[in-house]
Amino acid sequence: MSNISLLSKSKSFNGEVRRYSHKSNSLSCDMKFHVYVPPKSSTPSSVLWFLSGLTCTDENFIQKSGAIQFASQNNIFLVCPDTSPRGIIIENPEDKWQGPGFGAGYYLDATTDKYKTHFNMFTYISKELFDLINQEFKDTINVNKHSIFGHSMGGLGAISLFIKTNGQYKSVSAFSPISNPTECDWSLHSFKQYLGSENKDSWLQYDPCHLLKNYDGKPFDLMVDQGSADEFLNDLKFDNLQLSCKENSKINLIARLQDGYNHGYFYISTFIKDHIEYHSKYLNN
Amino acid sequence: MSNISLLSKSKSFNGEVRRYSHKSNSLSCDMKFHVYVPPKSSTPSSVLWFLSGLTCTDENFIQKSGAIQFASQNNIFLVCPDTSPRGIIIENPEDKWQGPGFGAGYYLDATTDKYKTHFNMFTYISKELFDLINQEFKDTINVNKHSIFGHSMGGLGAISLFIKTNGQYKSVSAFSPISNPTECDWSLHSFKQYLGSENKDSWLQYDPCHLLKNYDGKPFDLMVDQGSADEFLNDLKFDNLQLSCKENSKINLIARLQDGYNHGYFYISTFIKDHIEYHSKYLNN
Numbered sequence: 351m352s353n354i355s356l357l358s359k360s361k362s363f364n365g366e367v368r369r370y371s372h373k374s375n376s377l378s379c380d381m382k383f384h385v386y387v388p389p390k391s392s393t394p395s396s397v398l399w400f401l402s403g404l405t406c407t408d409e410n411f412i413q414k415s416g417a418i419q420f421a422s423q424n425n426i427f428l429v430c431p432d433t434s435p436r437g438i439i440i441e442n443p444e445d446k447w448q449g450p451g452f453g454a455g456y457y458l459d460a461t462t463d464k465y466k467t468h469f470n471m472f473t474y475i476s477k478e479l480f481d482l483i484n485q486e487f488k489d490t491i492n493v494n495k496h497s498i499f500g501h502s503m504g505g506l507g508a509i510s511l512f513i514k515t516n517g518q519y520k521s522v523s524a525f526s527p528i529s530n531p532t533e534c535d536w537s538l539h540s541f542k543q544y545l546g547s548e549n550k551d552s553w554l555q556y557d558p559c560h561l562l563k564n565y566d567g568k569p570f571d572l573m574v575d576q577g578s579a580d581e582f583l584n585d586l587k588f589d590n591l592q593l594s595c596k597e598n599s600k601i602n603l604i605a606r607l608q609d610g611y612n613h614g615y616f617y618i619s620t621f622i623k624d625h626i627e628y629h630s631k632y633l634n635n
Numbered sequence: 636m637s638n639i640s641l642l643s644k645s646k647s648f649n650g651e652v653r654r655y656s657h658k659s660n661s662l663s664c665d666m667k668f669h670v671y672v673p674p675k676s677s678t679p680s681s682v683l684w685f686l687s688g689l690t691c692t693d694e695n696f697i698q699k700s701g702a703i704q705f706a707s708q709n710n711i712f713l714v715c716p717d718t719s720p721r722g723i724i725i726e727n728p729e730d731k732w733q734g735p736g737f738g739a740g741y742y743l744d745a746t747t748d749k750y751k752t753h754f755n756m757f758t759y760i761s762k763e764l765f766d767l768i769n770q771e772f773k774d775t776i777n778v779n780k781h782s783i784f785g786h787s788m789g790g791l792g793a794i795s796l797f798i799k800t801n802g803q804y805k806s807v808s809a810f811s812p813i814s815n816p817t818e819c820d821w822s823l824h825s826f827k828q829y830l831g832s833e834n835k836d837s838w839l840q841y842d843p844c845h846l847l848k849n850y851d852g853k854p855f856d857l858m859v860d861q862g863s864a865d866e867f868l869n870d871l872k873f874d875n876l877q878l879s880c881k882e883n884s885k886i887n888l889i890a891r892l893q894d895g896y897n898h899g900y901f902y903i904s905t906f907i908k909d910h911i912e913y914h915s916k917y918l919n920n
Contacts, residue, residue, distance in 0.1 A: 360896075360897050360899055360901040360902065361862075361864065361895045361896045361897065361901070361902065361905075362901035362902065362904065362905050363904075363905050364905075367901050413698070413699050413900065414698050414699060416701045416704065416904070418901070418904065419701065419904070577646075579646065610646045611645075611646045612645050612646065614645055615698065616645040616646070616647035616652050616703070617645065617646065617647065619647065619648075619701070619703065619704070620646075620647050620648050620649075
């Protein structure tokens with residue numbers, strides 16, 4: 351029996367966009383996600399995960415990015431998870447869009463009493479949903495070919511998950527990631543709420559700059575786009591990301607400053623082709 | 636002094652998405668619209684209007700259709716108007732998504748006392764906003780090169796405006812238009828509310844099937860896509876559209892039944908390239 355329920359499906363570029371719900375153990379709530387199943391092919395599809403940014407759900411990317419066209423062309427199965435647990439009660443919620451709270455899970459496993467029951471997006475994405483996708487779509491996908499990318503908070507998540515899962519993903523890229531959350535007031539505030547206000551070491555375990563600087567595994571490439579007109583440029587710490595990668599010879603950063611582009615989906619859609627073709631090189635060869 | 640106020644702008648595919656507000660005389664309210672200004676070129680841009688469907692605003696198409704990529708490539712300036720007057724008080728509103736009311740202007744000029752002050756989308760799109768775009772963007776666009784297309788209620792609008800404005804638009808196409816609103820219960824209900832419950836002649840003046848059957852001007856091509864899995868297939872009357880065009884030798888209908896596609900933007904985005912390149916043939920030659 352399947353562990354996922356189909357909520358909707360729509361044909362697109364000869365494949366199919368589907369939305370599912372399922373019961374998540376790691377988050378202790380029901381969750382939704384979108385997939386794009388590319389057109390039938392003699393070769394199993396490779397899997398590309400997109401992690402979304404603050405305030406987003408499983409819907410923004412699949413509706414607005416223009417990714418489907420290129421996923422279809424490259425036999426890529428897209429997975430678009432939500433950005434936090436849903437439908438639960440948070441006592442004394444902060445109601446800030448930067449979190450902590452709904453739409454702001456930061457792809458970490460919380461340890462504080464207030465958040466540890468539900469806010470475990472690291473485990474949810476990298477283990478629970480990963481296994482679920484491999485199990486439910488094993489007839490369609492190549493379970494050994496996964497890559498990951500994301501936007502803003504989801505760029506943080508993509509880099510963090512890539513590094514911390516030891517080869518689970520073949521390649522990684524990011525649009526305008528929150529690169530150094532422990533040096534940004536509002537993301538640090540969320541980290542403190544999720545991980546404890548004194549536990550600097552545990553914050554650093556989810557900080558891309560720290561992880562990149564201290565990475566000691568197999569060398570890898572990291573493609574990152576950053577718009578020069580990004581309204582959050584000061585907070586995202588693109589400079590720190592570049593410095594961290596420069597300090598570590600294991601990482602080949604492909605940093606692309608995109609002149610005049612801001613932080614939104616009109617920017618992402620402009621460069622989505624590049625990112626999907628980038629991952630396709632790693633996945634389909 | 637400009638008659639439009641810039642609300643937001645975002646670079647996309649080397650051009651710029653902009654949202655404006657302005658005071659509309661024909662609708663007696665403030666309105667918003669989106670444009671896409673393609674990258675600077677030595678040739679003025681041609682203008683392509685997209686009319687959206689029921690419940691939509693000026694946002695759906697520009698965010699979800701994937702049109703910008705192809706508008707950018709073909710030096711096309713997109714205009715995306717809203718679908719009804721906004722911010723006014725409708726006494727005893729019906730609160731049906733098929734109208735009459737907000738998001739359901741049907742691109743006609745109402746004549747009933749209840750709706751005639753505000754619901755004049757025909758005049759708004761074909762005259763007021765048309766003149767405003769030509770005036771405000773005269774340094775960017777070729778004011779003699781406009782075409783029009785639309786989706787669902789906006790497909791109705793595109794066909795109706797194309798026929799009734801006598802050469803104002805160079806070409807026309809539609810995604811899944813409401814083709815025969817006087818033969819569909821819920822669109823007929825809105826027509827009656829806007830135009831009077833006894834005025835069948837006035838309803839027919841906004842009914843694509845009637846207009847196409849009785850058209851007696853210069854021959855023209857009409858490209859129409861229709862998904863076979865459209866949830867509104869019975870109401871849209873694609874068959875009647877085909878019959879009406881068959882009866883009139885002045886009209887060359889290019890009818891494309893798209894197997895397995897439904898009514899939403901995942902379908903539109905699949906075929907948007909074809910439509911923009913179709914209009915580009917007429918606009919850029």
